Amino acid sequence: DGVVFRVFAPAARGIAVIGEFNEWNGEPMHKIYDGNFWECVIPTAKVGQMYKYRIYDQNGGCLDRCDPYGRRMELRPHSASIICGGGKQKFTDEKWLKTRDGGLDKPLNIYEIHAGSWRCKPDDEDQKDVAEHWYNYRELADLLVPYLKENHYHYVEMMPLAEHPSDESWGYQISGFFSPTSRYGTPDDLKYLVNKCHNAGIGVIMDFVPVHFAVDDYALWNFDGTALYEYPHGDVGKSEWGSCNFMHSRGEVRCFLQSAANYWLSEFHFDGIRMDAVASMLYLDYGKQDGEWVANIYGGNENLEAVEFLKHLNTVFKGRKNGAILIAEESTAWPMITGDPKDGGLGFDYKWNMGWMNDFTNYMRCDPYFRKNNYGELTFSMLYAYSEDFVLVFSHDEVVHGKGSMAGKMPGETLEAKYSNLRAAYGYMMTHPGKKLLFMGQDFGQMSEWNENESLPWDLLKYDKHSQTKAYVKALNELYYNTPALHEKDFHPDGFQWINCTSSKDNIVVFLRKTDRPEETLLVTCNFAPVTHEKFQVGVPFAGKYKEILNSEDKKFGGSGIGNSRIKASKKKEADGREDSIEITLAPLGVQIFSCTPVKEKKADAKKAEAKKVETKKPAKPAVKKVDAKKPAKPAVKKPAKPVTKRASGAAKTK
Numbered sequence: 001d002g003v004v005f006r007v008f009a010p011a012a013r014g015i016a017v018i019g020e021f022n023e024w025n026g027e028p029m030h031k032i033y034d035g036n037f038w039e040c041v042i043p044t045a046k047v048g049q050m051y052k053y054r055i056y057d058q059n060g061g062c063l064d065r066c067d068p069y070g071r072r073m074e075l076r077p078h079s080a081s082i083i084c085g086g087g088k089q090k091f092t093d094e095k096w097l098k099t100r101d102g103g104l105d106k107p108l109n110i111y112e113i114h115a116g117s118w119r120c121k122p123d124d125e126d127q128k129d130v131a132e133h134w135y136n137y138r139e140l141a142d143l144l145v146p147y148l149k150e151n152h153y154h155y156v157e158m159m160p161l162a163e164h165p166s167d168e169s170w171g172y173q174i175s176g177f178f179s180p181t182s183r184y185g186t187p188d189d190l191k192y193l194v195n196k197c198h199n200a201g202i203g204v205i206m207d208f209v210p211v212h213f214a215v216d217d218y219a220l221w222n223f224d225g226t227a228l229y230e231y232p233h234g235d236v237g238k239s240e241w242g243s244c245n246f247m248h249s250r251g252e253v254r255c256f257l258q259s260a261a262n263y264w265l266s267e268f269h270f271d272g273i274r275m276d277a278v279a280s281m282l283y284l285d286y287g288k289q290d291g292e293w294v295a296n297i298y299g300g301n302e303n304l305e306a307v308e309f310l311k312h313l314n315t316v317f318k319g320r321k322n323g324a325i326l327i328a329e330e331s332t333a334w335p336m337i338t339g340d341p342k343d344g345g346l347g348f349d350y351k352w353n354m355g356w357m358n359d360f361t362n363y364m365r366c367d368p369y370f371r372k373n374n375y376g377e378l379t380f381s382m383l384y385a386y387s388e389d390f391v392l393v394f395s396h397d398e399v400v401h402g403k404g405s406m407a408g409k410m411p412g413e414t415l416e417a418k419y420s421n422l423r424a425a426y427g428y429m430m431t432h433p434g435k436k437l438l439f440m441g442q443d444f445g446q447m448s449e450w451n452e453n454e455s456l457p458w459d460l461l462k463y464d465k466h467s468q469t470k471a472y473v474k475a476l477n478e479l480y481y482n483t484p485a486l487h488e489k490d491f492h493p494d495g496f497q498w499i500n501c502t503s504s505k506d507n508i509v510v511f512l513r514k515t516d517r518p519e520e521t522l523l524v525t526c527n528f529a530p531v532t533h534e535k536f537q538v539g540v541p542f543a544g545k546y547k548e549i550l551n552s553e554d555k556k557f558g559g560s561g562i563g564n565s566r567i568k569a570s571k572k573k574e575a576d577g578r579e580d581s582i583e584i585t586l587a588p589l590g591v592q593i594f595s596c597t598p599v600k601e602k603k604a605d606a607k608k609a610e611a612k613k614v615e616t617k618k619p620a621k622p623a624v625k626k627v628d629a630k631k632p633a634k635p636a637v638k639k640p641a642k643p644v645t646k647r648a649s650g651a652a653k654t655k
Helices: 094-099 137-150 187-199 251-267 278-282 304-319 354-365 376-383 415-431 458-462 464-482 603-617
Strands: 003-008 014-019 030-032 037-042 050-056 062-065 109-113 155-158 176-180 203-208 272-275 325-328 350-352 390-394 435-439 496-503 508-513 522-527 533-539 544-551 581-586 590-598
Touching (some): 003 050, 094 187, 137 187, 176 251, 187 203, 203 251, 251 272, 278 304, 304 325, 354 376, 354 415, 376 496, 415 435, 415 464, 458 464, 464 544, 508 533, 522 533, 522 581, 544 581, 581 590
Parallel strands (some): 109 155, 109 435, 155 203, 203 272, 272 325, 350 390
Antiparallel strands (some): 003 037, 014 050, 030 037, 050 062, 522 590, 533 581, 544 590
16 A cells, blocks of 8 residues: 655765655655665555655755656646556557558658647637647647648657746756656546547657756755756856756666666557757767867767767667667767667657758748759758658748748749749648648748747648648648659658759759659659749659649649640650650649659551651662562673662652
8 A cells, every 4th residue: 555655866865755644744755776876665655646855965055846757747846746646548549559550651740739838728818828828739639630630640759748847948958757747638638649649540749858957956956965867067067058967877877768668668558769869969078169178088078978878778768679760859960870780870750851841941041043053052961861751841940939930931022922932832742752741821821920829820820821730731631641653662762763853053953752653653843933934844754644633823722723634645855855745834832743744655657756867867779770689680881770660668759
């Protein structure tokens, strides 16, 4: 009966458990095992009651701490842990768990959300705190799942849901690594959300932060009076955000973090984790000036202990082969982020492609007149596209802190121009090799930056520009999911081929997305200038019929309506270094996607084409009269041969 309390605090002078069950009077704990752990049993403690550890340090001081392994906490600004039982929410997602597959050849289109600001309850004069505006996990699930299904998203990524003291940190500076934040309800409520997503065929990924933690004195900082979880010296111990970096060289810290990651995946059935700020783990000098860091034993700037931690963690999770995926947000050129640890890689399944995101958004920010000078930022990503298994992202980091929303980044003096640019940007993203992620609000063209303290501006959908943008993103998502060429060979060079990547002056690129089946090929044209090109000749991969199946400038998406309504049959006319081509109209600031249906050439046409080729390349010799081998020919000097009056096809006529 009762509850067992156990905590790791090797340097503590003494520890007592205080809580509602003893009217916050200390119940002494005693050392167990090797003396690094403390334990006690309190028979009167019950599920739902609050508690803390009162830790006495070697210097005579004491602080009340939350439980590092506590599975539930009070809502901020309070900080007590809460005794948590097994819960009553039951999962019914067995079928999903058995069949889930985030494989490299499968579609992976992620909708990233912040639970507290995706939607908020309507304003009410009685609501005194932002917390009263939040939907809980259950309410959120009932709103979110229909939205994801309607708009053809098959994964949702939740910004950190572990308990954290500051709303402004968005959950990235954590105080309770095992505690779902009480902002949105109980652990059972969170299980309801994940279960509902799974039963609707939607995977759920959670942001996980094994890099650093909040500096609040009730949490992990200086936990037993010493630097227990963090580095003891400031050169590595402090992050660029002022938080404490985990000391990954300590076995108990590695065990703590690995246990936390496993807890979220096993207890809540999450389908994967995205590790935040991996670069700050890998480099000792990340975000630091000269003299602010100490080199490793080999004199380098690599954090060797953190590297080994990531390799071990990822190896353990991949060994389970249960379909859960691991994603790294890593912004440097560190090699083999998605490589096999046996070969020196870190073992992630995917890496955010920050290079593509930075280059492409910079290109799109440019006025179309100047884009020709930045053309390389449009095409450079294909030079390294297969060095890692990438996710292309327009994430929360790109729509805050003065960077502007995706729509706000776009050039143009009119809304029409801005949203034409935005549609073109999304079209290029969805057809470029790599998996996809888009942050909430950007799918309907929110013009203002994201603000974590208020709801997305859903009322904008009553205006055409926003409802049409949402319809366009929905159409892109549906096409991406149902079209193998757009995801099956994302990480194989055979899945992509340039047709034209040299038209910098016109800001045009043309390429193919392919599978092993020619009939599934897609032809993609991208025109990033506000100029219409009529009778534009495009080289095609084979003789066939080419049908425009999606056009970002379609009128139903708010575009100009310029495009190609009829199927285009290819002709034997060379263009872009190819024998076959089609003549199309390129829409201004438009991305146009064509299906490609191979057509066998008719034999008569083939012979005609071959004859024409012979005529143009190798004229035939003049015809001569045949000579009977049995009868010697008369000497030419006595009687010259008569001129030939008939000639073979292609032969020159003699006189």
